[in-house]
Amino acid sequence: xxxxxxxxxxxxxxxxxxxxxxxxxxxxxVVLLALSTAMAVxxxxxxxxxxxxxxxxxxxxxxxxAIAATFVIGSGGLDLSLGSVMGLAGVAGAYVAVNLGxxxxxxxxxxILAGAIAGYxxxxxxxxxFVPAFIVTLGMLGLARGLALVISQGRAIYGLxxxxxxxxxxxxxxxxxxxxxxxxxxxxxxxxxxxxRFGRHTLALGDSEGAARAAGIRVEHHRRIIYTLSGALxxxxxxxxxxxxxxxxxxxxxxxxxxxxxxxxxxxxxLFGGRASILGTMIGALIMGVLQNGLTLLAVQSYYQxxxxxAVLILAVFIDQYQVRKESRV
Amino acid sequence: MTLLSLHGIRKSFGxxxxxxxxxxxxxxxxxxxxxxxxxxxxxxLMKTITGIYRADTGSIEFDGKDILALDPGQRRQLGIEMIxxxxxxxxxxxxxxxxxxxxxxxxxxFGLLPGFxxxxxxxxxxxxxxxxxxxHLPSINRSVGSFSGGQQQTVAIARALTFxxxxxxxxxxxxxxxVREVQSxxxxxxxxxxxxxxxxxxxxxxxxxxxxxxxxxxxxxxxADADLVTARTNMNEVVSRIVGGGDIAAAAAHEQRx
Numbered sequence: 045x046x047x048x049x050x051x052x053x054x055x056x057x058x059x060x061x062x063x064x065x066x067x068x069x070x071x072x073x074v075v076l077l078a079l080s081t082a083m084a085v086x087x088x089x090x091x092x093x094x095x096x097x098x099x100x101x102x103x104x105x106x107x108x109x110a111i112a113a114t115f116v117i118g119s120g121g122l123d124l125s126l127g128s129v130m131g132l133a134g135v136a137g138a139y140v141a142v143n144l145g146x147x148x149x150x151x152x153x154x155x156i157l158a159g160a161i162a163g164y165x166x167x168x169x170x171x172x173x174f175v176p177a178f179i180v181t182l183g184m185l186g187l188a189r190g191l192a193l194v195i196s197q198g199r200a201i202y203g204l205x206x207x208x209x210x211x212x213x214x215x216x217x218x219x220x221x222x223x224x225x226x227x228x229x230x231x232x233x234x235x236x237x238x239x240x241r242f243g244r245h246t247l248a249l250g251d252s253e254g255a256a257r258a259a260g261i262r263v264e265h266h267r268r269i270i271y272t273l274s275g276a277l278x279x280x281x282x283x284x285x286x287x288x289x290x291x292x293x294x295x296x297x298x299x300x301x302x303x304x305x306x307x308x309x310x311x312x313x314x315l316f317g318g319r320a321s322i323l324g325t326m327i328g329a330l331i332m333g334v335l336q337n338g339l340t341l342l343a344v345q346s347y348y349q350x351x352x353x354x355a356v357l358i359l360a361v362f363i364d365q366y367q368v369r370k371e372s373r374v
Numbered sequence: 375m376t377l378l379s380l381h382g383i384r385k386s387f388g389x390x391x392x393x394x395x396x397x398x399x400x401x402x403x404x405x406x407x408x409x410x411x412x413x414x415x416x417x418x419l420m421k422t423i424t425g426i427y428r429a430d431t432g433s434i435e436f437d438g439k440d441i442l443a444l445d446p447g448q449r450r451q452l453g454i455e456m457i458x459x460x461x462x463x464x465x466x467x468x469x470x471x472x473x474x475x476x477x478x479x480x481x482x483x484f485g486l487l488p489g490f491x492x493x494x495x496x497x498x499x500x501x502x503x504x505x506x507x508x509x510h511l512p513s514i515n516r517s518v519g520s521f522s523g524g525q526q527q528t529v530a531i532a533r534a535l536t537f538x539x540x541x542x543x544x545x546x547x548x549x550x551x552x553v554r555e556v557q558s559x560x561x562x563x564x565x566x567x568x569x570x571x572x573x574x575x576x577x578x579x580x581x582x583x584x585x586x587x588x589x590x591x592x593x594x595x596x597x598a599d600a601d602l603v604t605a606r607t608n609m610n611e612v613v614s615r616i617v618g619g620g621d622i623a624a625a626a627a628h629e630q631r632x
Contacts, residue, residue: 260447
């Protein structure tokens with residue numbers, strides 16, 4: 045057949061190399077560059093170091109959530125509770141630091157532990173109670189948000205100790221602390237997903253649960269770890285956000301799961317699992333960050349920004365599925 | 375020497391009893407055919423051997439060890455491999471990832487951090503294994519889902535053979551293959567036998583089973599109904615055992631036509 049002997053075109057080869065070597069979908073990088081160029085042309089304030097750091101700072105919380113979303117979706121799961129768990133974790137940390145007056149280190153632990161516990165419960169329910177992940181995490185979205193409001197009695201908790209505030213507002217070497225924590229988390233997460241057995245098993249699990257089980261991977265155990273990890277990362281995002289705004293806000297993170305999942309999908313994560321990369325997700329998160337930053341610089345109301353994110357999510361899944369269908373026809 | 379022995383294996387799914395006390399034994403280097411009508415419990419029985427299903431009652435000994443309590447990963451380590459009818463491949467992953475899934479070799483990153491998968495070692499060994507099987511794949515870095523059925527089968531076989539198994543279970547390995555590919559699978563089974571590896575072959579193609587096995591076990595209504603020595607049996611007897619007496623001549627005629 046002719047199609048078997050013809051060499052794939054240059055673009056197709058670069059695309060394949062990019063996916064195989066760097067775990068990045070080339071299209072997302074092109075979109076990021078095009079979007080940045082457009083913003084630079086439209087706004088004189090866009091191209092500056094301080095605005096670049098602003099974008100990274102604004103992306104840090106969403107970026108950490110997007111890492112969590114990448115692991116969960118890559119494993120064939122779904123976590124809709126990311127934003128709510130992030131809000132709960134921030135309130136838990138602020139409660140420990142302010143209301144209980146415990147040392148800051150306990151507040152940090154409380155944030156991450158609260159997230160991990162919520163994620164652990166998600167994992168237990170998904171793997172033992174056989175409730176679909178969509179329903180479990182949608183339920184947790186309500187549960188965690190409600191609990192955050194109960195703990196804080198519906199009001200933001202102010203008066204965090206300076207050590208916590210430093211995590212959100214400190215700038216060693218001029219770089220915001222949340223950006224440093226976010227980038228370090230992304231590097232570790234990328235190494236884990238792309239180069240360790242845990243990461244490979246995660247993707248195999250999302251690809252074919254039957255194959256993973258036949259290969260001797262403890263499927264349910266692995267899923268529980270992933271949901272717990274997802275919750276812990278949401279807890280970290282809650283810590284970053286709370287420290288940055290200097291308050292434990294029970295309404296923090298509303299709709300953040302939408303942006304986080306969008307970032308993961310734009311970055312090339314297969315919505316149904318089996319393919320995912322943190323590097324790709326970081327590009328997706330930056331696209332969301334640039335989009336929001338640019339629209340803000342252009343003085344577009346935040347209501348329209350919300351609409352833009354929703355539209356981008358649907359568009360990203362459409363393009364992904366279009367490509368999958370096209371490939372499977374060949 | 376008995377390699378695998380099952381005694382009184384029972385398995386039910388809710389109200390449905392699939393296996394009613396199966397006895398089966400396989401010697402080292404022996405090729406045993408497992409035949410039976412649809413729903414006789416062949417695949418279920420094999421999955422209780424690999425550990426995907428846990429038998430309700432009964433005992434399973436492998437290489438003189440009780441393996442009933444072991445999970446699929448531990449049983450693979452002891453040398454039980456299975457090539458599944460649906461192949462059970464992770465289709466978005468490449469060849470080496472599938473062959474080494476669950477058993478990836480690791481190295482230290484920068485000589486320090488342990489636990490990193492040694493992908494170049496995996497690729498090298500995968501290429502060697504594919505070559506040993508005399509197969510040809512477009513590229514071992516492509517996702518397995520982009521391969522043809524026969525090529526995917528090659529990957530599944532390579533996965534089963536890479537870690538020096540003692541027993542290989544094949545569930546309908548020839549069902550989806552072209553004639554030439556069927557011959558190479560049968561040759562492979564003979565080669566495994568000559569290397570002292572035991573094989574359990576599940577197949578509806580009785581000609582294949584008769585040509586390559588030492589023994590044929592007929593599973594019927596969840597029991598091992600007959601245990602025939604291949605050299606002393608024939609198509610008619612096997613077919614009549616599968617359908618359970620009755621209209622033997624018609625069934626045998628049908629089988630020979632089909």
